[in-house]
Amino acid sequence: xxxxxxxxxxxxxxxxxxxxxxxxxxxxxxxxxxxxxxxxxxxxxxxxxxxxxxxxxxxxxxxxxxxxxxxxxxxxxxxxxxxxxxxxxxxxxxxxxxxxxxxxxxxxxxxxxxxxxxxxxxxxxxxxxxxxxxxxxxxxxxxxxxxxxxxxxxxxxxxxxxxxxxxxxxxxxxxxxxxxxxxxx
Amino acid sequence: xxxxxxxxxxxxxxxxxxxxxxxxxxxxxxxxxxxxxxxxxxxxxxxxxxxxxxxxxxxxxxxxxxxxxxxxxxxxxxxxxxxxxxxxxxxxxxxxxxxxxxxxxxxxxxxxxxxxxxxxxxxxxxxxxxxxxxxxxxxxxxxxxxxxxxxxxxxxxx
Numbered sequence: 001x002x003x004x005x006x007x008x009x010x011x012x013x014x015x016x017x018x019x020x021x022x023x024x025x026x027x028x029x030x031x032x033x034x035x036x037x038x039x040x041x042x043x044x045x046x047x048x049x050x051x052x053x054x055x056x057x058x059x060x061x062x063x064x065x066x067x068x069x070x071x072x073x074x075x076x077x078x079x080x081x082x083x084x085x086x087x088x089x090x091x092x093x094x095x096x097x098x099x100x101x102x103x104x105x106x107x108x109x110x111x112x113x114x115x116x117x118x119x120x121x122x123x124x125x126x127x128x129x130x131x132x133x134x135x136x137x138x139x140x141x142x143x144x145x146x147x148x149x150x151x152x153x154x155x156x157x158x159x160x161x162x163x164x165x166x167x168x169x170x171x172x173x174x175x176x177x178x179x180x181x182x183x184x185x
Numbered sequence: 186x187x188x189x190x191x192x193x194x195x196x197x198x199x200x201x202x203x204x205x206x207x208x209x210x211x212x213x214x215x216x217x218x219x220x221x222x223x224x225x226x227x228x229x230x231x232x233x234x235x236x237x238x239x240x241x242x243x244x245x246x247x248x249x250x251x252x253x254x255x256x257x258x259x260x261x262x263x264x265x266x267x268x269x270x271x272x273x274x275x276x277x278x279x280x281x282x283x284x285x286x287x288x289x290x291x292x293x294x295x296x297x298x299x300x301x302x303x304x305x306x307x308x309x310x311x312x313x314x315x316x317x318x319x320x321x322x323x324x325x326x327x328x329x330x331x332x333x334x335x336x337x338x339x340x341x342x343x
Contacts, residue, residue: 035236037243045211045234070211072201073253073280079203080280081252088245092237117237117244121284177238177290 028111031096038089047086051093060139061094067130078128083154086136087164088117091150094138095168098148114173115148120166128154128161146170191217191225191257193275204253213250217257217301225258225301231293241290248285250299251315251327256280258301259311259331266306267335274335278311283329291317291324309333 031051034042039049047065054060065086073079092115100110128134135155142149152164192205192215200206205215217227229250237243256278263276291297298318305312315327 033236033239035233035239037235037237037246040236043234043236069201070209071203072206072209073203073256074277075201079249079253080256080283081249082203084248084252084285085243085245088237088243088248092244117287119284119286120244121282122248123282124280177241 028100031093031100032089036089038085039093047089049086049089051090053097054137059094059098060137061090061097062138063090063136064133065136066133067128069130072130074127076127076129078130078134080122080124083124083128083162084120084122084164086134087122087138087152087154087162088120088166090136091120091138091152091164091166092117092168094140094150094152095148095166098140098143099170102143112173113170114175115168115170116177118147118167118169120164123163124161125163126159126161128156132156134161141165189218191219191261193277196275202253204249205257213253215250215253215257215299217254217261217299219258219261223262223303225254225261225299227254227299227301228296229299230296231291233293236293238290240293242293244287247287247291247317247325248283248327250297251285251317251325252280252283252329254299254301255283255313255315255327255329256331258303258313258315259329259333262303262306262311263333272335274337277334277336278331279334281310281330281332283327286326287324288326289319289322289324292319295319297324 032039034040037046040046049063051061051063067078071082095115099113099115103110103113138152141151148168150166153160154162203212206212213229215227217225219225231242235242235246259278301315309332311331313329316323317325
C-alpha cells in the first residue's frame with residue numbers, strides 16, 4: 001500500500017495555513033521513515049498507522065489504532081509496553097510537524113529538520129482493551145529551544161486509558177542517529 | 186538459585202503476551218532469568234520491522250521488552266515474598282506506569298541485553314529499573330511501577 005501526497009498535503013479538509021503566520025505550511029508525503037514500525041506504509045509487519053492532523057484545531061494529531069489478539073499483555077488487554085509504539089509514533093508526528101512549521105516560519109528549510117524521541121513517561125490509567133478502536137491524540141504542550149514536549153492520550157469509550165508525555169529533540173534531518181544520539185537533558 | 190525461566194512456562198504455556206508469550210508468532214518471546222544477586226536478565230534481537238529512524242529501534246518499541254522484562258522482575262520479587270510467607274497463590278505483575286530514557290540509538294540486528302532490578306517492594310507496588318545494553322553500551326533505561334495480581338497456582342486454563 002502506498003500513500004500519495006494527497007493523503008496529507010492534498011486533503012482539502014486540512015488547513016493550508018496555520019495561525020497568524022499566513023505562511024503555507026510545510027507539506028511532505030510522510031513524516032516518518034516509510035519502514036517505521038508504527039506508521040510505515042512499506043512495513044508489512046508494522047501497525048500501519050495513518051496519522052492525521054486534526055481538522056478543527058489544525059495542530060493536534062490523531063490516529064485510530066486497534067490492537068489485535070497478538071498484541072496482548074495480560075489476556076484481553078493491550079501490552080503495556082507495546083502501547084508505547086503507537087503513542088510514540090503519533091507524538092513524533094506532532095513533534096516533527098511542529099519543528100517543520102517553525103522552520104518555515106523562520107525562513108528555514110523544513111526538510112532539513114526532524115525530531116527524535118528523547119524521553120517519555122507512560123501512565124496506564126485504566127485497562128486498554130484489544131480488538132476495539134482506540135482514539136489517540138497528540139498535542140504539543142511546550143517548546144524550549146530544541147526540545148518539544150508532546151502529550152498523547154489513548155481514549156476508549158470516552159475514557160482516557162493511557163497517557164504518554166514525551167520530550168523530543170530537534171536534530172538535522174541528515175543526522176545519522178547511529179553516530180550521535182539525541183540529548184533530551 | 187535456578188536459571189529457570191521466570192515466565193511461568195510450567196502453568197501458563199498459552200500466555201498470549203506480545204513480549205513473552207512462547208507461542209505468539211509476532212511476539213518477542215522473551216525469556217527472563219534471575220541470578221544469585223536477584224538481578225534479572227534477558228536478551229532479544231530487534232528485527233527490521235521494529236525500526237523507527239533508519240538503523241535504530243523505534244523509540245516506542247524499545248519499551249516493549251523492557252516493560253515485559255520489568256513485569257517479570259517484579260513478579261519474581263512477589264513470588265519470593267509469597268513463597269516465604271507460605272502462600273498458596275502465585276503472582277503476576279501488571280504495569281502501572283513507566284518512564285523511558287533513550288540515551289543512545291538501540292541497534293537493529295544484534296543482541297540486546299536486558300538487565301532488571303527491583304529497587305523497592307512496598308505492599309502491592311514494586312519499582313523496577315531495566316537497562317537495555319548493546320555491545321556494552323547502555324542505549325535505554327526504564328523505570329517502572331508495577332502492581333501485584335495474585336493468581337491461583339497451577340492455573341493451567343488461563
